[in-house]
Amino acid sequence: MAKIAFILLCHKDPEAIIKQAQSLTAVGDCMAIHFDASAPRADFERIRAALADNPNVTFARRVKCGWGAWSLVQATLNALEAALDRFPRATHFYMVSGDCMAIKPAEFAHERLDAREADYIESVDFFSSGWIKTGWKEERLIYRHIFNERTQKRRFYAMFELQKRLGLKRRIPADLEVMIGSQWWCLRRRTVEAILEFIAGRPDVLRFFRGTWIPDETFFQTLVRHLVPEPEIENRTLTFLMFTDYGMPVTFYNDHYDLLLAQDYLFARKISPGALDLKRRLGVLYSSERVAFQISDEGRSLYKFLTEKGRAGHRFAPRFWETESSLGRERELLIVVSKKWHVAKRLIGRIREATGLPCIDYLFNEESCDLPDLGGLQSTMDKRHRHRRALMRMLYDYFGSDRLVICLDPGNLDLIEDFCRDRATTRLLQIDCQFSDDFLAGHATRVGLAGERTSEAAMARLVPTIRNDILHESDALRDAQLPGHVYLRELDPPEAQVQAVAQFLSIPAARAREITSDDQLYSD
Incomplete structure (x- = not known):
């Protein structure tokens, strides 16, 4: 048995x-x-x-x-x-x-x-199967990948571009037909023993796969096909x-x-x-x-039907990239709202250090925001806004967390209200900062309202207008009366700021005090 x-x-x-x-x-x-x-x-x-x-x-x-x-x-x-x-x-x-x-x-x-006397492993031809839907294919194999794409992104792509420019392609071991498939397999004892014995005598194969990208989708899949007769392989996974x-x-x-x-x-x-x-x-x-x-066994066809129809029902995960869909009832979205982007970035940096929560800067405001590769969905601001909920769900999955902190500009009221209407738990931390005339003048230059040749008289008229516009955005956000709205005010005493952050993050006051203890938090 x-x-x-x-x-x-x-x-x-x-x-x-x-x-x-x-x-x-x-x-x-x-x-x-x-x-x-x-x-x-x-x-x-x-x-x-x-x-x-x-x-x-x-x-x-x-x-x-x-x-x-x-x-x-x-x-x-x-x-x-x-x-x-x-x-x-x-x-x-x-x-x-x-x-x-x-x-x-x-x-x-x-x-x-x-x-059935068989190994259960999805194993299809790497090059002709179409298993890889987007992104690199042969580049995974013919170039050496010694850095981690998630943690050493610059080195990873710099190494790739250098090899590509110098033509440093490598050969696939001649006797192997590279296969690809799901990493969730079930193998017989003798198959596992054969794999371990094979790699002990083939350092070239081990060296090859050590330098490939995403080898958990190719290593066992290739070796099982190489070592086990085809009639003894069930080309499927037992994991749904x-x-x-x-x-x-x-x-x-x-x-x-x-x-x-x-x-x-x-x-x-x-x-x-x-x-x-x-x-x-x-x-x-x-x-x-x-x-x-x-x-x-109708799971895939039922899911496909429901998502293609865009059904916004109560079961089976509605089509999440449409406006009416959900981030997920079990998830929590924490939104830091501030017109002073550098203050919000400084704060979420402290939150990241103190709590380990995944934190992302102004992803809907800055094209250059550091985002992982999500199949191109993150590549332009237009795509991010158009598929906002798809983007957020993919970020939850990428970080493996049901809690996520992001920054938004208070001018994004429609975006904020949209997220707050979601079935996920959403909380806002609105940072009320003081705005000097010098800061507002600099802000006018940064957003293109003024330039190097703008006269002092014109700037004197522009600064009050910008100040009123910022106040209007803040008031509009308050008037929306969104649930979970917490205020972090620059002029409040330190303990009040501690309580605001503790309430927003649902953390003890001592941990919140670590976050707000930065004397330079509001510095321009």
Whole structure:
């Protein structure tokens, strides 16, 4: 009978990891956990302590992981080696993440694996399949990628451009046909052993994949095809996942329970951290017995139908890029509003340092705002405004967080009101600053109302007009009477400012005091 060793890669939420491990090992299956070495050591020790007495759990040697980097494959290999050594009776090795949950009981999963002697892995031709929808294709392979695109963006692209300019292309190992597919696979023990034996004797192959970009979509997919006869490969994943039109994973919420159970899969990804009822119901499902399922497998077609129709209903995630759609009920959008952009940027820099929350500058006001690559949606101001909610949802997914801080100019009242009408929790922190005549004159120059040749007389007439315009924007924002509106006033005593920030971020006063303690916060 099949015995599954789950290969869990995770980097956050220790409590959820502990519950996931307890649930999946309760019926005799086992698990090897790789907890990202970039994550807090205290979180890792908390997981180890909670699972120390569980003989069906082991831990892999930790490495620091980065999206799209070789480190994710190395972490997987470390976990596989740990599982092979610790669990000699494991017959299958199933790759999962902290966002995955079982949508079938263990007895169903074991029967499925026993029914066919095969590896379950999506593995299609890298060049001809069309699996890659946008962005680089052969560039992932023929150039060396030694820097992380997410954390070392300038070096990553500078290295790419240098190789391209000098013609430093490299060859793909001649005996390999590169394949690509989902990284959520289930492999038999002998396949895993064959992969480890193969790479031990082929340093050229290991060296090649270490220099590719996003190797977790190609490494195992290529080697399984190279080492396993085709009749023993099921070209599919046993984990149900869908992608939006923008290439981002669809997130499942509380009302997706029946939909998920009806799919012909064993697990599903990604489960929203806020979908507590869904997580509770799925958490007890794996150890359930004699559960009957009506497999309809209509998930993708139903989702496609609903999103193409732009249906703004209550179920199955409405078409989020339309005006009437939602960021997600479980999410929280924190908006810092200030006419003095440098003050707001200084404040969110302090918030980022003190809380670790993802914070973004004036993304709807500055073309040069530092944004990740979101498939081109972020490339122009026109696209950002036209697909505002799509952009925000993709940012939540990119940062892996349900809380996000952004800056907006008070002149963006329509944008602010639009976000505040969303089902997500939205709060505003309006910064009331003092505006000197010199600042307003400089502002007039920066926005193009005045230039180097503007006379002093003309500037004297312009400054009061700008001041009144700023006051009008501030009053309009107040008159909108939006929920969750908090004020941070430059002239208020320090303790009042502490309370405003604490209320806005829902943090203790001591933490808020760290944020507001900057004497230069309001400096021009």
